[in-house]
Amino acid sequence: MEYEVKENARSRRVKLSVEIDGRVIVTVPSRKFLFLVPKFVADHEEWIELQRTKMQKIGPIVDLNGSAADFKKHKKIALEFLTKKVFEMNRLYNFSFTKISVRSSKGRWGSCSSDGALSFNYRLIKIPVELVEYVVAHEIAHLAEHNHGPRFWALVERAIPDYKKRRQALRKFIL
Numbered sequence: 001m002e003y004e005v006k007e008n009a010r011s012r013r014v015k016l017s018v019e020i021d022g023r024v025i026v027t028v029p030s031r032k033f034l035f036l037v038p039k040f041v042a043d044h045e046e047w048i049e050l051q052r053t054k055m056q057k058i059g060p061i062v063d064l065n066g067s068a069a070d071f072k073k074h075k076k077i078a079l080e081f082l083t084k085k086v087f088e089m090n091r092l093y094n095f096s097f098t099k100i101s102v103r104s105s106k107g108r109w110g111s112c113s114s115d116g117a118l119s120f121n122y123r124l125i126k127i128p129v130e131l132v133e134y135v136v137a138h139e140i141a142h143l144a145e146h147n148h149g150p151r152f153w154a155l156v157e158r159a160i161p162d163y164k165k166r167r168q169a170l171r172k173f174i175l
């Protein structure tokens with residue numbers, strides 16, 4: 001089995017991870033641990049295969065880098081798609097909002113301002129729609145609850161009963 005080894009001094013032990021594209025990464029605290037790696041990988045082969053199967057279910061790898069030109073090209077379609085999703089999903093909540101916009105800033109899938117403006121990352125058009133729905137429900141819920149407390153999550157759950165699973169899956173897409 002092929003794998004990559006990375007050194008991370010903050011890591012306390014030998015760690016294994018499977019990336020969304022199926023690559024296996026072994027993290028070691030220092031080079032002293034390298035001799036442990038082949039057996040460690042061999043011992044975890046079954047687990048690695050299981051992770052890879054899960055990744056495949058998430059779907060194909062997408063390029064989330066997106067240049068300024070990419071944003072320009074997809075901005076209109078992204079706004080249309082997300083506006084439709086907001087209206088569709090807000091039927092359940094009926095919360096009022098002031099504006100919907102799309103952005104290309106990295107690191108955030110969406111946001112909701114205190115004056116009720118919803119903003120979404122245009123890269124949402126590149127990931128599976130069930131994850132988009134989670135992000136949309138999340139931001140709509142913020143229209144009523146500007147925090148991540150229990151009442152907020154109860155609102156999200158109304159639209160997305162399996163939101164925990166989707167939230168987890170969304171983490172595989174690094175913005």
Ligand SMILES: [Zn+2]
Pocket residue numbers: 138142147148
């Ligand atoms: Zn939030």
